[in-house]
Amino acid sequence: MARRENSEINAGSMADIAFLLLIFFLVTTTMDVDSGISRKLPEKSEDTPEVVIKEKNILDIVVNRNNQILVEGDRQVQVTDIKRIAMDFIDNGGGLSAPKDGKPGEPCDYCKGAKDPSSSDHPSKAIISLQSDRGTTYGMYISIQNEIEAAYNELRNRLALQKYKRSYKDLLRDYKDSGSKKIKEKIDFLKESYPQIISEPEPIK
Amino acid sequence: MSKFKKKKKGLPAISTASLPDIVFMLLFFFMVSTTMRETDLLLQPIKFPSATEVKKLEHKSLVSTIYVGKSKDARISGDKIQVNDKIIDVKDIPSFIFSERALRKEEEVKYMTTSIKADKEANVGTILDIKEQLRDINALKVSFSTKGTNIRSNY
Numbered sequence: 227m228a229r230r231e232n233s234e235i236n237a238g239s240m241a242d243i244a245f246l247l248l249i250f251f252l253v254t255t256t257m258d259v260d261s262g263i264s265r266k267l268p269e270k271s272e273d274t275p276e277v278v279i280k281e282k283n284i285l286d287i288v289v290n291r292n293n294q295i296l297v298e299g300d301r302q303v304q305v306t307d308i309k310r311i312a313m314d315f316i317d318n319g320g321g322l323s324a325p326k327d328g329k330p331g332e333p334c335d336y337c338k339g340a341k342d343p344s345s346s347d348h349p350s351k352a353i354i355s356l357q358s359d360r361g362t363t364y365g366m367y368i369s370i371q372n373e374i375e376a377a378y379n380e381l382r383n384r385l386a387l388q389k390y391k392r393s394y395k396d397l398l399r400d401y402k403d404s405g406s407k408k409i410k411e412k413i414d415f416l417k418e419s420y421p422q423i424i425s426e427p428e429p430i431k
Numbered sequence: 432m433s434k435f436k437k438k439k440k441g442l443p444a445i446s447t448a449s450l451p452d453i454v455f456m457l458l459f460f461f462m463v464s465t466t467m468r469e470t471d472l473l474l475q476p477i478k479f480p481s482a483t484e485v486k487k488l489e490h491k492s493l494v495s496t497i498y499v500g501k502s503k504d505a506r507i508s509g510d511k512i513q514v515n516d517k518i519i520d521v522k523d524i525p526s527f528i529f530s531e532r533a534l535r536k537e538e539e540v541k542y543m544t545t546s547i548k549a550d551k552e553a554n555v556g557t558i559l560d561i562k563e564q565l566r567d568i569n570a571l572k573v574s575f576s577t578k579g580t581n582i583r584s585n586y
Contacts, residue, residue: 238447244454251458255465260488260546262576270566289555293586305582360556364499365585367555368480368575372582375484429559 263371268425283346285315285354289370290430291361305369312354312377314339316420321347336385336419349381353423359430374424382416466491470516474500479578480551480585488574493542495531497524499549499557510550510557521557524564548576551585 287308288296297303297311319337322330334348346352354374358367383394390397390412397416401409477500488494498513511518514527532540545565549558565573 238450240451241447241454244451244458248454248458248461251461251465255461255467260491260494260574260576261485261578262488262546262574263482263484264486264488264544264572264574267562267566267571267573269569269571305586358555358559360554360559362555363551363586364549364553364555364558365480365551367558368482368551368577369582369585371575372482372484372577375482379484426559429556 263368263375265371279353280347282344283351283353285312285346285352287354287356287370288430289356289358289362289366291359293363293366295370305366305373308370308373309377309380312374313381315346315354316349316352316377317381318342318345318352319348320345321351323348323350336388338384349420350418353425355425355427357427357430375422378420378422381420385419386412386416470496470498470513472498472500473503473513473516473518474498474511475503475550477548477550478552479548479576481579481582482575482577483580483582485577486574488544488546488576490542490544493535493539494544494546494574495528496546496548497527497561499547499553499561501550501552510553512557512561521560521564524561525568528565528568528570542572543570544572544574545570546574546576 286296286298288299290296295303295305295308297308303311316339317337318339318341319334320339320341320343321333323332323334325331331348337349339345356370356374379394386392386394386397392400394413394416397409397413400406401413477498496514499510500513501507501509502511502518512521512524513519514524519527528545532543535543547558547561562573565571
């Protein structure tokens with residue numbers, strides 16, 4: 227008897243099915259990862275005590291509806307200047323920090339600023355106030371937020387490199403990978419050294 | 432007739448058995464690397480602002496998204512707010528967040544983030560109104576969606 231040859235199974239339709247599934251996924255899904263500037267809104271509380279803040283500890287940034295930026299009420303600047311101005315202001319270290327846990331205030335020993343007595347006392351006291359007009363475009367608003375964020379990140383980064391020989395970004399990544407407590411402490415220390423205090427007063431009508 | 436059969440003429444068919452394997456490989460790649468599209472946008476396509484200091488939004492299931500942009504209908508001016516396939520008023524945002532919260536476990540509520548996807552031409556006033564509403568109901572974690580790194584394109 228002659229040996230019958232093994233006939234092959236036709237797998238052509240299998241490819242069709244797979245293609246169908248593939249096309250379905252191509253159409254219904256998106257590839258992009260969502261990323262953005264994250265912010266924590268201030269909590270709403272009825273009985274906030276009136277705090278007296280010295281004028282020199284506030285960096286006033288005002289944006290009008292023509293997307294013009296005014297710093298400290300008299301200087302018109304470009305968005306790209308804000309990072310520099312914010313860094314100089316936060317890092318000034320002209321005075322003492324706020325007394326904490328009964329300890330008296332200390333001068334900022336890690337600041338490298340000009341120590342100008344007319345600018346902010348200490349990073350923990352420096353407040354950036356961003357007032358915008360209702361008609362300001364969102365793109366401009368995000369740019370300014372981005373520049374302020376960049377100023378804080380650069381300062382934290384500088385301190386991180388000096389103290390831990392690692393950049394702030396690397397520390398954050400390491401923490402995400404390992405979740406170790408030690409790295410968390412370092413990050414918390416950096417965040418505490420340059421705390422982000424941004425206030426957004428009511429917009430100009 | 433000779434003992435040796437003459438070979439059939441013509442080429443044998445090329446085996447396509449490995450084609451499905453390749454397509455399946457592609458399929459799995461797309462299944463793993465993509466996410467389902469959640470909503471149909473009723474607004475004009477959003478042009479995101481750019482930023483360099485961005486954070487990736489993690490835990491997709493804990494994110495509720497608010498879209499802000501112009502209406503597709505050119506006659507309607509001003510910013511429109513869209514959530515879940517419908518255009519709503521600023522005043523309806525708390526109820527939207529509450530309905531989102533109701534779907535999550537209680538211990539997860541404090542990790543919930545609101546992602547604001549707004550067009551770069553939108554007015555800050557609208558965004559501030561949304562932020563005010565979110566503050567009122569203690570939904571404090573927000574993320575302003577951005578794309579790209581060239582901040583000069585923002586204005």
